[in-house]
Amino acid sequence: VLQTEEHDFNPLNLQNFDISSLIQEVASSFKRACTKKNLCLYLKTTSISVFSDQDSLTRILDNLISNAIKFSHPGKAITISTENSDSKVIIKIKDQGPGFTENDIKLVFGKFQKLSARPTGGESSTGLGLAIVKVLVENLHGKIKLTSKEGNGALFTITIPQTITV
Secondary structure: OEEOOOOEEOOOOEEEEEHHHHHHHHHHOOHHHHHHOOOEEEEEOOOOEEEEEHHHHHHHHHHHHHHHHHOOOOOOEEEEEEEEEOOEEEEEEEEOOOOOOHHHHHHOOOOOOOOOOOOOOOOOOOOOHHHHHHHHHHHOOOEEEEEEOOOOOEEEEEEEEOEOOO
16 A cells, blocks of 8 residues: 555556546536636547556546646636557646746645645645645656746646556
8 A cells, every 4th residue: 555644545456448538537527617717628638548547547637637727717728638659648737827936846746835826716725636646646657747837837747658567
């Protein structure tokens, strides 16, 4: 069992599923939040069969999409895309929010980090979400990368193997 001080992570439950279907399912759960903030959520996904842990990927997507909504101003767009490259799946979540300062980028995956950007609709933030996302991605033998400039949105890129072997 993978653990942090705050959370226990169950062993991987590996199964075959389509990454595009999972993204569509998770994204649809945010339809109301997007409507409330007048945000457009664009999906540019292709059907890619993976052998991975669906629950972990759901938690990762849930957190990153939630953050994109939380920190985006009304009328902006969030784009989720996928690609398949060298037996790896690349998932990109791009928003048009406030972006991250250089200092924030250094701290972004740490526990309990309150960064300079503030939610735009009064939402709360514990500062734990991205630390948990990083642990979950690494548990899937993957990597997560943040590309951002202050005032110019954020792009989270997750790269995981298409098939996890144990």
